[in-house]
Amino acid sequence: MYKYLLIDCDDTILDFGKSERASIAQVMEKYGVSPTVKAVEKYVKLNEKFWRLFEKGKITKERLLELRFIKFFKKYKIDVDGKAINKEYLETLTHNVFVINGIEDVLKYLKDKGYKLYIITNGVKSTQIARWNQTDLLKYFDGAFISEEIGYFKPQKEYFEYVVSNIGDSDLSNYLVIGDSISSDITGGINYNIDVAWFNPKKKKSKIKVDYEFHSLDDYYKYL
Numbered sequence: 518m519y520k521y522l523l524i525d526c527d528d529t530i531l532d533f534g535k536s537e538r539a540s541i542a543q544v545m546e547k548y549g550v551s552p553t554v555k556a557v558e559k560y561v562k563l564n565e566k567f568w569r570l571f572e573k574g575k576i577t578k579e580r581l582l583e584l585r586f587i588k589f590f591k592k593y594k595i596d597v598d599g600k601a602i603n604k605e606y607l608e609t610l611t612h613n614v615f616v617i618n619g620i621e622d623v624l625k626y627l628k629d630k631g632y633k634l635y636i637i638t639n640g641v642k643s644t645q646i647a648r649w650n651q652t653d654l655l656k657y658f659d660g661a662f663i664s665e666e667i668g669y670f671k672p673q674k675e676y677f678e679y680v681v682s683n684i685g686d687s688d689l690s691n692y693l694v695i696g697d698s699i700s701s702d703i704t705g706g707i708n709y710n711i712d713v714a715w716f717n718p719k720k721k722k723s724k725i726k727v728d729y730e731f732h733s734l735d736d737y738y739k740y741l
């Protein structure tokens with residue numbers, strides 16, 4: 518029944534959690550901290566804490582990006598240049614790309630069934646393109662919509678407006694948004710009146726009503 522699938526990238530197609538952990542481990546090692554599982558998880562937690570402060574408007578994004586490293590290394594009594602280390606980390610991130618296990622088969626299946634697939638992602642264009650180019654997945658997609666390029670981001674209405682007008686079919690019932698984030702993918706789709714499928718492998722709870730909930734990749738075959 519759908520013609521166009523608008524699919525999120527991080528933690529829907531690519532395994533961002535794995536990328537993040539591999540990248541921070543490399544950065545730690547370089548700065549003299551042993552990248553044990555415990556230390557890596559300590560960073561992941563601290564980083565999450567800073568992102569929550571940012572979402573509440575208590576800190577700017579610029580400050581968050583540097584402060585997460587300054588605070589983290591301070592725990593090991595190491596002084597670092599937050600801006601420089603953030604730049605290094607982002608660079609490392611583009612080299613640590615992992616695809617979610619089994620997603621390529623899913624994309625091939627969807628493409629063979631005649632759906633048109635599009636990537637919808639919030640992020641920096643150069644970083645995202647560098648990451649995708651390390652996978653063999655772009656051949657399955659008919660296009661990609663990167664927030665930085667568009668000037669709007671998920672969940673903004675203008676972002677979805679741009680996507681739909683660019684694809685060129687104004688019948689919203691032909692579209693399905695698929696993503697792991699309630700606050701960006703799912704909320705964005707719902708607010709723009711597009712059906713939504715929540716990719717939720719960790720079975721998190723949410724009060725938001727979704728059209729489909731995918732607990733594993735098997736659900737793609739079941740519902741689409």
Ligand SMILES: [Mg+2]
Nearest residue numbers: 525527528697
């Ligand atoms: Mg995501």
